[in-house]
Amino acid sequence: MFTIDTRSRTPIYEQLMEKLKELIIREVMKEDEQLPSVRVLAQQLTINPNTIQKAYRELEHQGYIYSIPGKGSFVSPVKNEINKERMEMLRKELERIVGEILYLGVPKDEVIKLIETMEEPERREDKND
Incomplete structure (x- = not known):
């Protein structure tokens, strides 16, 4: 999906957020599409699951994704009104x-x-x- 630069001065969770935002904005990830689970993404990127959880929480707070307990995180539908x-x-x-x-x-x-x-x-x- 993408890579994270562990030597960057930018925190890993922020890098992850920016990469996911870019995929969502460019509509590579479509609305209501499920994001990789925290566990799977942590294994793929070899980073701490808490880091991924923090990025997902912030993306949800900003309105890019939404979560369904027990199901996972999904890309939010595009809103016609400006946030x-x-x-x-x-x-x-x-x-x-x-x-x-x-x-x-x-x-x-x-x-x-x-x-x-x-x-x-x-x-x-x-x-x-």
């Missing part, structure tokens, strides 16, 4: 990052050009696979 709390958090993070870039002396028009050249994540259109 306002999540959007506010991302807006603040973007303000922090752009503020730091501007502080480092990058002109505002270059920041705007950078944003304009960014591409939206690819989404798979064939939902009936």
Whole structure:
């Protein structure tokens, strides 16, 4: 599925969260698809099951997945309405990052050009696979 860099300064649970978010956003993992069990993923990645459980809990808190006791964790259906709390958090993070870039002396028009050249994540259109 993916690999974790154990030498990275980024905590393992955060790396795991980011990899799973990417799979969900790019619709590699479809809504209501079951995620690997904590035990299976721990064996595959050779990391502590508590680390995986922490990543799953945080992803559930952020709305990317949901859990059914005794069944496992699943990809949350895409919501048509924007999750306002999540959007506010991302807006603040973007303000922090752009503020730091501007502080480092990058002109505002270059920041705007950078944003304009960014591409939206690819989404798979064939939902009936």
